[in-house]
Amino acid sequence: MDNLLETHAVSKKFGNFTALNEVSISVPKGSVFGLLGPNGAGKTTLIRIINQITMPDTGKVILDGEPLKNHHIQDIGYLPEERGLYKSMKVGEQAMYLARLKGLSKAEAKERLQYWFDRLEIHGWWNKKIQELSKGMAQKVQFVVTVLHNPKLLIFDEPFSGFDPINANLIKDEILRLKENGSTVIFSTHRMESVEELCDHIALIHKSNKILDGPLTEIKRTFKSNIYEVGIKSQNDVVLEQELASKFELSKANFKTLGEELKLNVKLNADESANDLLRYLTSRGEVSHFVELIPSANDIFIQAVKNTKI
Amino acid sequence: MNHLPLIIQREYLNKVRNKSFIVMTILSPIIMIILVAFVAYLSQLNNNKERTIVVLDESGFLEDAFQSTDNTTYKFIDDLSLDEAKRDTEANGDYGLLYIEDVDDFNELGEHIKFFSTDSPSLMLMSDLENNIQKELSEMKLIEEGIDIDKIKESKLRVNIAQESFVGEKTSKIDSxxxxxxxxxxxxxxxxxxxxxxxxxxxxxxxxxxxxxxxxxxxxxxxxxxxxxxxxxxxxxxxxxxxxxxxxxxxxxxxxxxxxxxxxxxxxxxxxxxxxxxxxxxxxxxxxxxxxxxxxxxxxxxxxxxxxxxxxxxxxxxxxxxxxxxxxxxxxxxxxxxxxxxxxxxxxxxxxxxxxxxxxxxxxxxxxxxxxxxxxxxxxxxxxxxxxxxxxxxxxxxxxxxxxxxxxxxxxxxxxxxxxxxxxxxxxxxxxxxxx
Structure with missing residues (x-):
């Protein structure tokens, strides 16, 4: 698969502190790439290196087949976590300034801003000062400025912080639409539910090292535990549970159904298939619930961090 | 890509359009000039204040020493005692009383002069008075020694050193x-x-x-x-x-x-x-x-x-x-x-x-x-x-x-x-x- 961005063994030290230790990631073209990790893991440093705000000590960054150069600034749209706008400047003027810093001409910038302001229904804000807007409103302006120059690569650092659910959804839809239009998105966050919804690929950074990466589905497969949630109605729940316990590893289930049935988490042994379990269950009662327990990004995150001893 | 002009433009416009910048630009010179004018006006007022100084000269040596000016009037009295003169001066609201004791030899006069006033007198005034008295006494001394004062006055010549550098540039004090x-x-x-x-x-x-x-x-x-x-x-x-x-x-x-x-x-x-x-x-x-x-x-x-x-x-x-x-x-x-x-x-x-x-x-x-x-x-x-x-x-x-x-x-x-x-x-x- 074609990669838009690759980093090869990128390291960065601040004095004695190692912020990144030989981190290599590959971001496929047209994907939404989740860059995950606990606070202080080095995500922001990596993003800043990609944006050429800081230079790596060793290692290199390849964008679209070329080593990272000055002119690539125009190919990247970056929404930092620490974000803000000039408070005393008018929205329109400010957006024009930032767009022109990204290399757009005056006319181009104006035209695209009109389009985006219409699209996000913020047209009336053009002559307002930032300090008159609420935080969420300012974030919308910031989002527009980030995507305005149609960059190949979009980098969002915690894009949803400061948005209410409605606007967060709006932005999420816009991100997905941008992806469909061919942009590649790098997405750094702690909010795992948005990772599930958006990301195709993820990389997990922990204590300056990359500890996990790949397509999200594949990672989930390696992390799956062969546990199935089971809901079943039988004549005698106690007997059934004892029978099951002798064959499988059981644990308490935590899901909701409408009826009053026996709820269990059943872990299959390596040589058994889901069909075997299902066949056995149907012979003993009426199965109302049978779901494979897929590890959530959250689980993977926590487990991977826990398993890594660095 | 060179964004310098764009950044300069934004910084410039942002500063120039800033309200406090505009206010400062317009108000500063106004405030400055009003202040300077006010101070100038006040000091002029101060200088123009007229004051009367009463002179009680019991010795009679210094009658010619004090010439009244626009600001300072000297009023000579001679028929009062010191206490009466003090009382009168205060009552009239005059600035002060200069009292010269009666001595026979003007050489000793310098040590026998007093100045009475309600508030302590200004430094300028005191040095003025001292200068006048000193000048008068010096002249009297010179006359006593038999020296012609007019000759001394004639002997004072004006000096203005012309400055010139080695390469011939003429300079002057005003130059400096x-x-x-x-x-x-x-x-x-x-x-x-x-x-x-x-x-x-x-x-x-x-x-x-x-x-x-x-x-x-x-x-x-x-x-x-x-x-x-x-x-x-x-x-x-x-x-x-x-x-x-x-x-x-x-x-x-x-x-x-x-x-x-x-x-x-x-x-x-x-x-x-x-x-x-x-x-x-x-x-x-x-x-x-x-x-x-x-x-x-x-x-x-x-x-x-x-x-x-x-x-x-x-x-x-x-x-x-x-x-x-x-x-x-x-x-x-x-x-x-x-x-x-x-x-x-x-x-x-x-x-x-x-x-x-x-x-x-x-x-x-x-x-x-x-x-x-x-x-x-x-x-x-x-x-x-x-x-x-x-x-x-x-x-x-x-x-x-x-x-x-x-x-x-x-x-x-x-x-x-x-x-x-x-x-x-x-x-x-x-x-x-x-x-x-």
């Missing part, structure tokens, strides 16, 4: 005053400019940090470019403000002097007489010598050196101000870093004012006109007195080298500092940042 004026004006202008607009640059860097916009901006432009854009944009705004002040000041001076009837520009007593004569008669020697003095100044050198040193010095300091702005989070944290910048600046002005006036080519002023942080101010003050070209070039070379170093240093601090939040850095940390 003109040089001093131009030198000090240039040095002081630079000092003010650095303080006002350096601070403005620093604040605008801090503003970007506190607004958290900095990361958005530097994902588009290089920090060094942003810093230079800020410095240049703010400076242009500063020059605009200065020009407006100059024009507005000129207009206001003429308006105010018309209203108050005070010539604000001539509050200084030194050249007042010469100026007035010069106004009345352009052929007077004083006016000519002023014109000559100004013509004598190395105008070409002065203008070029002014532009270069002003620019060099200003840019050097403003890059340091920008670095400070980048290193801290809020203006209250700037104090510890501002001090080392302000020290050499203030030192430069002091050295300029005290040593350059004393001896423009002395060791102290020469040395400090080479040290980069003080050289712009000190050199600007020295140049009107004629500084060898090699010295100017050397000093300017050092200044440029230091400026380049300062920009490098500042941009290092800037790169790292603008992304650091929260903690106030120490000097040690700043040194560490340079190596990042």
């Amino acid at each position: 005053i003109a040089k001093l004026f131009f030198g000090c004006a240039a040095g002081y202008l630079l000092f003010m400019f650095i303080i006002i607009y350096g601070n403005m640059i620093m604040r605008s860097v801090i503003e970007e940090k506190t607004n958290r916009i900095i990361e958005v901006i530097i994902s588009s432009v290089k920090p060094t470019q942003l810093m230079l854009g800020k410095i240049i944009g703010t400076s242009l705004a500063g020059i605009t403000q200065f020009l407006i002040w100059l024009i507005l000041g000129g207009v206001l001076v003429s308006i105010v002097s018309a209203i108050f009837g005070v010539d604000v520009l001539q509050t200084q007593p030194v050249d007042q007489e010469a100026m007035r004569q010069a106004m009345e008669n352009t052929n007077s020697p004083e006016f000519q010598s002023i014109v000559i003095a100004i013509n004598n100044l190395p105008i070409g050198n002065l203008v070029v050196a002014f532009l270069l040193f002003f620019l060099g010095g200003y840019l050097l300091y403003s890059s340091l101000y920008a670095a400070i702005g980048a290193a801290v989070d809020s203006e209250t944290d700037t104090q510890q870093f501002l001090l080392p910048i302000l020290m050499p600046l203030i030192l430069a002005v002091y050295i300029g004012v005290f040593t350059v006036i004393e001896d423009p080519h002395g060791t102290v002023s020469t040395i400090f006109s080479f040290i980069p942080l003080t050289s712009p101010v000190v050199m600007l003050m020295r140049i009107p007195f004629g500084v060898p070209i090699w010295q100017q070039l050397l000093s300017f070379g050092l200044l440029v080298a230091t400026f380049l170093f300062a920009v490098w240093f500042a941009s290092k601090i800037y790169r790292v500092g603008i992304l650091m939040y929260g903690k106030k850095p120490s000097y040690k940390e700043l040194i560490k940042w340079i190596r990042y």
